[in-house]
Amino acid sequence: MMGCKTEVWYLAHSGFALRLDDTFLIFDYYLDTCDHLERALASGVIDPEEIKDSKVLIFSSHKHPDHFNPIILDWKEKLPHSKYFLSSDIPKKYRYPWIHLMKPHEVYEDGAVKVQTFKSTDEGVAFLVTLDGIRIYHAGDLNWWHWDEEPKDRNGDMAARFKQEVSLIQPYQPIDIAFLTADPRQEQAALWGMTFFLEQINVKAAFPMHFWEDYSINGLIHKASADHPQLKKVKNISARGQLFTLDLK
Numbered sequence: 001m002m003g004c005k006t007e008v009w010y011l012a013h014s015g016f017a018l019r020l021d022d023t024f025l026i027f028d029y030y031l032d033t034c035d036h037l038e039r040a041l042a043s044g045v046i047d048p049e050e051i052k053d054s055k056v057l058i059f060s061s062h063k064h065p066d067h068f069n070p071i072i073l074d075w076k077e078k079l080p081h082s083k084y085f086l087s088s089d090i091p092k093k094y095r096y097p098w099i100h101l102m103k104p105h106e107v108y109e110d111g112a113v114k115v116q117t118f119k120s121t122d123e124g125v126a127f128l129v130t131l132d133g134i135r136i137y138h139a140g141d142l143n144w145w146h147w148d149e150e151p152k153d154r155n156g157d158m159a160a161r162f163k164q165e166v167s168l169i170q171p172y173q174p175i176d177i178a179f180l181t182a183d184p185r186q187e188q189a190a191l192w193g194m195t196f197f198l199e200q201i202n203v204k205a206a207f208p209m210h211f212w213e214d215y216s217i218n219g220l221i222h223k224a225s226a227d228h229p230q231l232k233k234v235k236n237i238s239a240r241g242q243l244f245t246l247d248l249k
């Protein structure tokens with residue numbers, strides 16, 4: 001059994017990196033620039049040199065440019081033992097033989113690592129990764145996408161598909177760390193998906209994502225936690241490169 005101390009870095013948008021013992025995980029890396037700052041985790045940027053002593057697992061939930069940057073494929077040269085889990089919608093030209101392509105509702109298992117996928121309500125997959133008993137969920141674009149200007153039946157269909165998918169995740173509780181969409185463009189509906197998820201699923205620690213560097217979403221989450229106490233589990237992100245140390249006992 002590994003140690004319970006887990007480090008989480010906020011990289012940008014839906015991009016996060018985690019270190020659990022000797023394993024390093026990267027989700028939905030897209031922003032590879034950091035003006036005037038050193039290229040390092042502390043700036044929200046991956047330099048393969050910095051993580052080359054870890055077992056590295058790299059995930060991309062779908063091909064949208066705010067979730068997938070082909071630069072991640074260049075790291076393979078410096079990280080020959082890294083493993084890639086990419087959504088099956090990633091364009092053909094990026095599908096190298098060492099990549100595990102995953103469709104929704106698939107399972108990959110290899111020793112201490114189990115990767116399960118769920119179906120996004122937009123494109124691609126959400127990931128549930130189990131590593132030595134620690135469960136990590138990354139939503140990708142699986143969210144309750146409610147837009148006021150959309151017709152009622154479309155919003156209704158979206159709500160039903162989102163809730164159905166969350167019900168499929170329920171058997172895998174508790175989840176230790178969950179990365180959940182909180183998109184300010186959805187206005188009054190920005191926290192619906194996150195709130196529903198946290199009220200249905202037992203999560204130990206959650207992080208907001210997909211907020212386009214609009215950090216005011218953290219204040220909204222805090223405010224809403226008065227009526228929805230489960231939102232108190234959501235960490236407050238204030239900068240790119242921010243490091244959180246979690247004790248997952």
Ligand SMILES: [Zn+2]
Nearest residue numbers: 064066067141
């Ligand atoms: Zn997205």
